[in-house]
Amino acid sequence: MHDYPPPGALPVATVSDAMDRFGVAAGIRPLWSGAVLSGPAFTVWTRPGDNKGLHAAFESIRRGEVLVVNGGGDETRALIGELVVQKAKALKIGGIVLDGAARDVTELAGLGVPVFARAITPAGPWKTGPFRTGGPIAVGGVPVMPGDWVLGDDDGVAVVPFGQVDEVVETTRRLIEGEAERRAANQRLVPRV
Ligand SMILES: O=C([O-])CC(=O)C(=O)O
Numbered sequence: 001m002h003d004y005p006p007p008g009a010l011p012v013a014t015v016s017d018a019m020d021r022f023g024v025a026a027g028i029r030p031l032w033s034g035a036v037l038s039g040p041a042f043t044v045w046t047r048p049g050d051n052k053g054l055h056a057a058f059e060s061i062r063r064g065e066v067l068v069v070n071g072g073g074d075e076t077r078a079l080i081g082e083l084v085v086q087k088a089k090a091l092k093i094g095g096i097v098l099d100g101a102a103r104d105v106t107e108l109a110g111l112g113v114p115v116f117a118r119a120i121t122p123a124g125p126w127k128t129g130p131f132r133t134g135g136p137i138a139v140g141g142v143p144v145m146p147g148d149w150v151l152g153d154d155d156g157v158a159v160v161p162f163g164q165v166d167e168v169v170e171t172t173r174r175l176i177e178g179e180a181e182r183r184a185a186n187q188r189l190v191p192r193v
């Protein structure tokens, strides 16, 4: 498994800047403040509102991998809740990113597993399929292949193609240095009289 920078090490916004400001999953947000994730994608495509494929993924996902789910952007049924996230915690996966909805959000914050989703709804999922695991998908309009670097923080989620990770990390570090200079310059500003 590729070693990616640890969760929270690099700001998602700056990593996106390093990809010409692309690579961000539109409309996908953290479900609790302070959630950070970073790791290789384990992909699932599921019928909107159905979480059979997520349970199938838990049969083979590895420690540190991020479960990334294309649920068709459906906001009407939660694909996960407390019980699914308990499984994720026990298996020590890197987190969950859903182009779909979640529920039991009070409990999710307590579990500490970083979860990012498009919506929250109390309505539960169907459990009949169909689904596919391990193929190319998209979340929030961004393509995701298994093994791509997925990262999330309070700003949202970005996806870095596997082959571009080293270059994007290097560019991000350079941008962070540039931002530090601009921050220092901002602090030298004084009011005009
Ligand atoms: O019922 C479900 O599959 C979703 C849910 O609320 C849970 O995982 O706790």
Ligand SMILES: [Mg+2]
Pocket (backbone or CB within 6 Å): 081, 082, 083, 104
């Ligand atoms: Mg529940």
